[in-house]
Amino acid sequence: MKKFFAKAYIWVLLIVMYAPLVFIAIFSFTQSRVLGNWDGFSTKLYENLLTGQMQGNASLIAAVENTLIIALVAAFVSMMLGTVAAIGIHNLKGRKKKAITFLNNVPMINPDIITGVSLFLLFVFLGFAQGYVSVILAHITFCTPYVVLSVMPKLQRMNPNIYEAALDLGATPSQAFWKVLVPELKSGMVSGFILAFTMSLDDFAVTFFTRGTIGLDTLSTYIYTDARKGGLTPELRPLMTLIFLVVLILLIVINLRQARQSKLNVKKY
Amino acid sequence: MRKRSNWSIPYLIFLIIFVVLPLILILVYALQDSQGGFTLANITKFFTDKDALSTFAVSIEVALENTILCILIGYPAAWILSRKDYNKSAVTIVLFIMPMWINALMRTLATAQLFTILGMNLGKGTLLFGMVYDYLPFMIYPIYNVLSKMDKSYAEAAVDLGATPWRAFWKVTVPLSMPGVWSGVLMVFMPTVSTFAISEFLTNNKIKLFGTIIQENINSSMWNYGAALSLIMLIIIGISSLMSKDKEQAEGGLI
Numbered sequence: 001m002k003k004f005f006a007k008a009y010i011w012v013l014l015i016v017m018y019a020p021l022v023f024i025a026i027f028s029f030t031q032s033r034v035l036g037n038w039d040g041f042s043t044k045l046y047e048n049l050l051t052g053q054m055q056g057n058a059s060l061i062a063a064v065e066n067t068l069i070i071a072l073v074a075a076f077v078s079m080m081l082g083t084v085a086a087i088g089i090h091n092l093k094g095r096k097k098k099a100i101t102f103l104n105n106v107p108m109i110n111p112d113i114i115t116g117v118s119l120f121l122l123f124v125f126l127g128f129a130q131g132y133v134s135v136i137l138a139h140i141t142f143c144t145p146y147v148v149l150s151v152m153p154k155l156q157r158m159n160p161n162i163y164e165a166a167l168d169l170g171a172t173p174s175q176a177f178w179k180v181l182v183p184e185l186k187s188g189m190v191s192g193f194i195l196a197f198t199m200s201l202d203d204f205a206v207t208f209f210t211r212g213t214i215g216l217d218t219l220s221t222y223i224y225t226d227a228r229k230g231g232l233t234p235e236l237r238p239l240m241t242l243i244f245l246v247v248l249i250l251l252i253v254i255n256l257r258q259a260r261q262s263k264l265n266v267k268k269y
Numbered sequence: 270m271r272k273r274s275n276w277s278i279p280y281l282i283f284l285i286i287f288v289v290l291p292l293i294l295i296l297v298y299a300l301q302d303s304q305g306g307f308t309l310a311n312i313t314k315f316f317t318d319k320d321a322l323s324t325f326a327v328s329i330e331v332a333l334e335n336t337i338l339c340i341l342i343g344y345p346a347a348w349i350l351s352r353k354d355y356n357k358s359a360v361t362i363v364l365f366i367m368p369m370w371i372n373a374l375m376r377t378l379a380t381a382q383l384f385t386i387l388g389m390n391l392g393k394g395t396l397l398f399g400m401v402y403d404y405l406p407f408m409i410y411p412i413y414n415v416l417s418k419m420d421k422s423y424a425e426a427a428v429d430l431g432a433t434p435w436r437a438f439w440k441v442t443v444p445l446s447m448p449g450v451w452s453g454v455l456m457v458f459m460p461t462v463s464t465f466a467i468s469e470f471l472t473n474n475k476i477k478l479f480g481t482i483i484q485e486n487i488n489s490s491m492w493n494y495g496a497a498l499s500l501i502m503l504i505i506i507g508i509s510s511l512m513s514k515d516k517e518q519a520e521g522g523l524i
Binding site for chain 2: 009016017018019021085087092106111114118124209224240244255
C-alpha cells in the first residue's frame, strides 16, 4: 500500500512536470500557426525546419547555427583550459589551492544575471566590441568551472608517478601529456565537455547581456524576442521537441557510461 | 623539479580577467555617477525608489514561497527515489533531472502556453506554479544525492532501539540529509530572485522580479544604477552562501 502511494506520487509529479513538454511535442505534428489548434496531422513543420524553408523566419535557422557553434567552441576551449587548470590545481597545495578553488566556484554560485551584467561591464570597460567573440568568452567563463570539477576526481584517482615515469623514460612533456595524461583523464574530459556544451546551450541571461547590438541571436534570445512580439514561430515546436529528445538521449548515455565506469572501477580494485 | 602546479597559471589569469575584474567593475560602476565621479547616489536611490523596493520585496517573497514549496514537494520525491525498494530504475532519476538541462525559457514558455490554453488567469498563482515547475529538479537532485549515499543503518539502528519509523525519519534521516536541502535552497532561492524574462512570461508582465529591473536599467543604458542593483544582489548572495557554508558539504557534480 505504502509502495503504491510512493509510486503514484512519483508518477503524478512526472506527469505534471512533463505535461507542457508533451503538449508542445503533440502540437509539433500539426500545421496550425496558433498553438493549441489542431489542424490535422502533418509533418510540415518538421519539413520546414529541416529544409530551412520558413515563411520569413530564416533567422531561426541562423539562431540555431549560432547556438551550436558557440556551444561547440565554448565547450572545446573550456575542456582544454579546464583540464590543464585541473592538473595545475591538483598539484597546488594549501592556501593557493583553496584560493583558486574558491575563484573557480564563483561563476557557479553567481546567478546568470550577475555573470551577464559583470561581463557586460567588463567588455564596456575594455572597449571590447560585443558580438560572437564576447559571447564565446562569456560562455567559457561559466563553463570551465564544470570541466575542472569533472576532471579533478580522475586526477585524484590517477597514479601520480606515471607521468613522471614517462618523462624519465624520455618522453617530451607534450608526448607525456597526450600519451599518458589525456588517456587517463579522457572520461572526465568528455563528461566536462558534455556538461559545458549543455550549459552553453541552456544559457539565456549571459548571452543576452554580452551579445551586443549587432543582432546576434542564439536560440534562447530568439525565443525571448519572438515571445515578446507575441505569437511564437510555429517551427519552434518541432525544434523544441527535437531538443528534448536529444537531451534525454544524451543524459541516458552519460548515466549509462557512468554506471559502467563505476562497475569497471569496482572490478579494478 | 618539474612544477606542474604552474599549469594552473593560465586559468588563474583567465579567472582574474573574467571573474574577479568584472565583479570589481560592478562595485566601481555602482559607486560612480554617469560622469565617472564617486557617488553613493545609486545605492541611496534604491532605498528611496518605491518601485524597486516593492519589486525587491515581491522577489524575496516569491523566492521564499518557491523554495518552501520545492522542499515540500521535492523532499518526499527525493526520498522515494532514493529507496531501492520503491524505485529500481535509473531512468526515473534521469527523467527527474532532465529538465535541468533544457533551456528554462523554453520550458517556461511551454508552461505559459499550456496555462493560456487551459484558460487560466496569468498572475501570482501561475507564477508560483511555473517557478516550482522550473526549479523543482534543482531541489530534488541534491537531496536525492545525499539520501542515496546515506548509510541506511543509522535509521535502522534507531528503529531497532525502539523509535517508531516516523520518529526515526525525523530524528535521523532528515537531520542527516540537511546538507542536500541546503544545496537545494542555494540552487533555488537566489536564482528565483534573479530571474528575468521567466516572471514576465508567466504573468503576462504583471509581476516583475528583481532580475527584471536590473535588466531594464542595463538595457536603457542606466549602467550605474543597474550595477548598484547587481551589487545589492551580490551582497545577498554573499550573505546567503556564508550562512549555508558550514551547513552544506560539497556535493560534487550535477549529473
